[in-house]
Amino acid sequence: MDCPVCKEPMVVIEHASVEIDYCMKCQGVWLDSGEIELLMGDAQACDAYLCGGKPADNKEAKRRCPICGKKMGKAVTHGVEPVTYDRCVKGDGLWFDKGELEAVLKGGGNVVSDFLREVFPKGD
Ligand SMILES: [Zn+2]
Ligand SMILES: [Zn+2]
Secondary structure, rough: OOOOOOEEEOOOEEEEOEEEEEEOOOEEEEOOOOHHHHHHHHHHHHHHOOOOOOOOOOOOOOOOOOOOEEEEEEEEEOOOOOOEEEOOOOOOOOEOOHHHHHHHHHHHHOOOOHHHHHHHHOOO
């Protein structure tokens, strides 16, 4: 699958039965539909959190879904530090620019630090 930003092939990282696509170039992350729920553990809470924010202001550049090629919509998480991310309008999955997934998982308040440490070893 190609990165929706760089158009270069992403690498697949597998962790705890979740496959994530990661772009080495821009450090963005694609999660197929359902994978964020696996990461966060609770599908219902996850949904409420992920779509609980105010509507996105659409200032960010639109990305195209790496699966269906359609323009993705913006969504904003609930919480003290809302994160704006991209979401396929057809439900293929979610795109997070560099640092966004980490912010989302932290904001969701679950214990995924091991996951993040393993997948994104601190390099910078
Ligand atoms: Zn990229
Ligand atoms: Zn799509």
